Amino acid sequence: MPEPIPRGRPRSEQSRRATLEATRELLHSVGYDRLTIEGIASAAGVSRQTVYRWWRAKSAIVAEAVLDGVIILPGAAAAGGSIAGILNAMGASLGSPENAGLVRALAAAAADDPAASEALYERMTGPTHAALARSIADGVARGALRPDIDPEVAADALIGAVLYRVLTRQDSPPGYGDDLAATVLGATPGTA
């Protein structure tokens, strides 16, 4: 009913998918800075005009690639487990050089496009952030965690620590998630 009857040739879903997948490939291989619309179009077997018809900037393409889940969001899937579990999953996921490079690329994309920024960070870190904050609030309510912990701020700290190490290219050692949980929350892994 607010449905405006579609006229003309319908948009090619195949072109859309090919574009987003090519974007992911190129983000992995050349990074955000050397990512070009020309390159995306040619790698996707799509005309440049078709790319411009649907996206306004390369940051928008990257954002949609993420929003569509074409770029797998590291750690977000594990957002139901325990606190240390989430952190270790994030650490493990970002431990692969490929994914770490992707995260850095997304940070670059977000740096010069506020619109993309929100979309990217909400999708990448938002769910994880929410899951962590919920678990922590739970723990505080149950008395399992210190009462002076602000769940939202704690979630900032936990995610921020991981992100900081990725951006500064410092590998996180295997048990980093446990150490981090213990340090911030004063809790041993299984306890929370």
Next chain:
Amino acid sequence: MPEPIPRGRPRSEQSRRATLEATRELLHSVGYDRLTIEGIASAAGVSRQTVYRWWRAKSAIVAEAVLDGVIILPGAAAAGGSIAGILNAMGASLGSPENAGLVRALAAAAADDPAASEALYERMTGPTHAALARSIADGVARGALRPDIDPEVAADALIGAVLYRVLTRQDSPPGYGDDLAATVLGATPGTA
């Protein structure tokens, strides 16, 4: 002996400074992505060739601008105070939209140049990180902080939280530094 007696016209220190300062100006005004060598040269009143003679890429110019302190590193100067003091200084410094934008620009610069990355993050967050870790270790040793705190990891968490909020464009409320210290360290501001 490792001194290769300088011949010919000496390098113009004025051109060098003008280039780095123009880089800072442009990073502020247009961001890293739209920063061009052409633009830097013309803003600095310097020929493009002179820029290319001394730097290999725009990320290298940005890196040197930081290394030379031409770009003021927010928070690094306060690296002598108390923990909450450092955090509040960082928060206040990054609270200005100008500096926040600069940090995002630098994150973008670091994302696609490992060499610049190290230089930038070492200069930007390294001193602060070291100061925090030292203070925290002190507190733990004095028994003023929980013994299960890993000072290095805690510093990651504190800096990471602030960085995370800047990158995701979330304003940090006035007392955020205090909240953060309390949450991560289980300490009220004055205590540490």
Next chain:
Amino acid sequence: MPEPIPRGRPRSEQSRRATLEATRELLHSVGYDRLTIEGIASAAGVSRQTVYRWWRAKSAIVAEAVLDGVIILPGAAAAGGSIAGILNAMGASLGSPENAGLVRALAAAAADDPAASEALYERMTGPTHAALARSIADGVARGALRPDIDPEVAADALIGAVLYRVLTRQDSPPGYGDDLAATVLGATPGTA
């Protein structure tokens, strides 16, 4: 019997006329070079596909616009008068900057399409050429003109002179037709 019973929706005469009229408008306003099928379709309120269904190239549209008399052929209507009358009519008609521009546009159209070329020149200059040649042959036969005049060649010269001045953007003075007839035919206006 050679009538192939028409099926389906009949061709829209309105679309056809609108296309040809838009072509004329645009030829006047922007010239042949900047004339585009896109522009014709949009000015005519017709879809691009409809234009392509009925014409193969923009030169063909221009040709049909002429053949249909949508573009008024300057001088052709006067093809029944005296020699100097025809020439003066041509000169007057081509004297207006609008028509002169149109003729130059048609020359451009003819330059890169042999098919359009024949159609255009036959329609534009053919009738005039034939009328002139006929009148001249008459005059020669009657002894009113020099016997060494070849009527076809003389018609070439008369039309060519006018065309030459239009193409080189030289205005023809008021009495140019008389001068031309006198020079080529050795005849004063009323005599032939």
Next chain:
Amino acid sequence: MPEPIPRGRPRSEQSRRATLEATRELLHSVGYDRLTIEGIASAAGVSRQTVYRWWRAKSAIVAEAVLDGVIILPGAAAAGGSIAGILNAMGASLGSPENAGLVRALAAAAADDPAASEALYERMTGPTHAALARSIADGVARGALRPDIDPEVAADALIGAVLYRVLTRQDSPPGYGDDLAATVLGATPGTA
């Protein structure tokens, strides 16, 4: 003193010549309409930017190609001979399909650029026109030609006739120049 000391890398004469020569080649092979700056640059082995640096439009390139004599102007060289000689030279020169196509291309170029128009026609037909008018005026003064001939108008007619046949793609028979001279001037070839 009006000499503005040249700075920077000097313009490459080779690039300039290559561009003009490629323009000539392409005018011959594809005509003015399908002539593209992209095509000129690539055929000349020159970058597109270099073409744009020195010429504002393709019509300007064509004009300079003519002004430099890179495009050989048919008939202009023969501007010293007798009237019929000039005409026959023109006819012979334009008799080759290659040159005829070139003339049509130049007519198209002139049709949509007044600036190019003057340059082209002055170079192409101007000298011939002047030579013819001079010879005819001579003949009239010597009493060898009819006194009612206006030399300028007669030159228009002679050149116009040849041009008209080229533009309408009519081959001129071998003796066409003689016929034309006889018809317009009332003179047998050798007489003038």
Next chain:
DNA sequence: TACTAAACGAGACGGTACGTCGGGTCTTTAG
């Protein structure tokens, strides 16, 4: 006082990518 050597400005060069326009084609719904 030259001579040498390097840095400097200016600016042209071959390129790559930009974002746009138009060309022809194809695919859908509406008449």
Next chain:
DNA sequence: CTAAAGACCCGACGTACCGTCTCGTTTAGTA
């Protein structure tokens, strides 16, 4: 079966920068 709408691939447009390359000029240090 035509018309409209509009997406598609393609190729050219004119512009902005890229990184490189001459040039003439400037500014040191030798010689």
